[in-house]
Structure formats: structure tokens, C-alpha cells
Amino acid sequence: MVGILLFTNAGLAMGQRLAPVLAICFMSRIEQPVLARMPQMYCRYIDDCCLITSTQSEMDECFRILNQKSQYIRFTREAPQDGWLPYLNTKVKLSNGTWTMKWYRKESSKNILINASSAHPATMKRAVIRNMFKTAKKVCTGDDERYELLELASQIESSNGYSV
Known part of the structure; x- marks a missing residue:
């Protein structure tokens, strides 16, 4: 050009x-x-x-x-869906003056991480998994949401070849 x-x-x-x-x-x-x-x-x-x-x-x-x-x-x-409003990687719900937050993944997310059998350094693979669990734990304000999303993180971990 x-x-x-x-x-x-x-x-x-x-x-x-x-x-x-x-x-x-x-x-x-x-x-x-x-x-x-x-x-x-x-x-x-x-x-x-x-x-x-x-x-x-x-x-x-x-x-x-x-x-x-x-x-x-x-x-x-955006209008809330079932009371939840997505914002970045979180969902926020305001009910009876109390805020609840949880980790949010778009429906288009394929849940693909660095595969366990890839040639990436082990430290990088550990960091990806650790940060996913850390996000699921820290973003959630309620125990029920935290449990649900730690289960999701475990499924994602397993589907990418990591031993749970």
C-alpha cells in the first residue's frame, strides 16, 4: 500500500x-x-x-x-439476568441491600487452558491453574457460589489434562 x-x-x-x-x-x-x-x-x-x-x-x-x-x-x-449483572469477569447481584459477587465466564468461553501435556514450562502451567482457582475463590462472596465455581474450576482443570 x-x-x-x-x-x-x-x-x-x-x-x-x-x-x-x-x-x-x-x-x-x-x-x-x-x-x-x-x-x-x-x-x-x-x-x-x-x-x-x-x-x-x-x-x-x-x-x-x-x-x-x-x-x-x-x-x-445491560439488564440483569436472573438478578445477576455481568461485569468483566464477575457477576454482581444486589438483593435486600446485600451484594453478592461471583466469578463469571462468558458462554462463548471454551474452557481451554494450556494443556497439561504441552511443552510449556511446568511453572507456567502451575500458574495458570493456580490463578484460575485463586480467581474462583477470591471473587466469590458467598460460600454457595464459591463451591459452585471451585467445582467448575476443577472440571476445567480436568478437561485440560491435569490430575485433580
Whole structure:
């Protein structure tokens, strides 16, 4: 492709070293009016936000505020399924004023890890398994959820050739 110059007139180019830092700075300016409203919970990872408010009308207003702050970003929202709302690798449930969290894996996840018989260093294989169990344990707030997800981690471990 000789003689073709591509440029962007808005946003950040993927892979730029400064892109994550600039995205965080950009988002911190957008979220300020919402944080001033003191939501029950607000967390963000780069540009993925999780917001819990006390009423639906407050949620609608926060969503409106976020979407009016910049013409270059549009937020979407998900409705809880069976009371659970996915956020990154977790699911959050708010019931009777109590939050419950558990480890979440997308349905498209194939549960494929480094196979036990692969040529990868043993330390790497141990780290992958250890971190999967650590995530299942630490992310879950309830004993029932923790037990369920440790069982899932054991199944994933076994299906990838590791002895349980």
C-alpha cells in the first residue's frame, strides 16, 4: 500500500502506548458528574463501568449524564439476568441491600487452558491453574457460589489434562 496515509481525527489508535493512560484520563473527566451523585457503587476498568444506584430513575439520569458528556463515546447498559449483572469477569447481584459477587465466564468461553501435556514450562502451567482457582475463590462472596465455581474450576482443570 504505497502512497496511502491513514489517519484518525478522533479517538486513539489501538496499540498506542499512551492509549490506555489517555483513555483513563478521558473517562475520569466523563465520570465526575456521576460520582458527585454518590451512587451505591461505581467501578471502572478502562472504559467498562459498573454503576448501581438506589432507584431506576437515578440510574436513568446517570446514564443520560454519561452519554451527554462526549460525542465520541456512547455507553450501553445491560439488564440483569436472573438478578445477576455481568461485569468483566464477575457477576454482581444486589438483593435486600446485600451484594453478592461471583466469578463469571462468558458462554462463548471454551474452557481451554494450556494443556497439561504441552511443552510449556511446568511453572507456567502451575500458574495458570493456580490463578484460575485463586480467581474462583477470591471473587466469590458467598460460600454457595464459591463451591459452585471451585467445582467448575476443577472440571476445567480436568478437561485440560491435569490430575485433580
